[in-house]
Amino acid sequence: GQNIDQPTEMTATEGAIVQINCTYQTSGFNGLFWYQQHAGEAPTFLSYNVLDGLEEKGRFSSFLSRSKGYSYLLLKELQMKDSASYLCAVGDSNYQLIWGAGTKLIIKP
C-alpha cells in the first residue's frame, strides 16, 4: 500500500531551527510537496521537490532523496506565526497526491 509518515507533533523554541521529516512509500513518484496549514484554515503551498537535493526559499528549505523515500522541511529563525501543521504530499503513478497526516508544530517563546 501507499504510505506517508510524519511525526504527529513537534515542539520548538522561537528563534531556533526545526526539521520535520517525511518518509514515503508510493507507487511511482511525481514530486513531493510541503504545505502549511494553520488551525481552522486551508493548506497553503510551501515547496515542491522533484529532483534530489535542497530547495531553499527564505527561512524555509526542503530536501529530497528519492532513493531513500525521504524528505525534510527545515524552518529557520522560528517565529510564533510558524505554529501550524505541516503536510507532506507525494504524487503517485496515478497522478494523484497522497497526503501525510501532518506534523503539528508548536512554537514556544
Added chain:
Amino acid sequence: IAGITQAPTSQILAAGRRMTLRCTQDMRHNAMYWYRQDLGLGLRLIHYSNTAGTTGKGEVPDGYSVSRANTDDFPLTLASAVPSQTSVYFCASSASGITDTQYFGPGTRLTVL
C-alpha cells in the same frame, strides 16, 4: 471573487438528506479536486476533474458525486448523507495536473447527525 471559494462555510445535516457543497474558482485552472480532512488522517481525495467535462474517482468516492459543467464550478453532492461523512471538505484547483501547486478553498465543515 479572488481565488477559490466554497459554500456553505458550515452545515449541520440530518442523516439521509441530500446536500451539495459548492466550489468556484476564478483562476481559469483546468484541474479541480475535492478532499475531506478528518482528525489524525491526511487529506483524502474524493473526486477530481482534470478539465471541464471530465471527472474521476479518488481514494474515497463512495457516497459522493461531482460534475464539471464548466471551468469555474465543481460541486460535490452527497446523495444521502450518513454520519461517517461528518468532516471538513476542501475544494482545490491547480493549473493542470498534480505537479502544479494546488490552491485550496476555505473549507466546509459538515456535520451529519
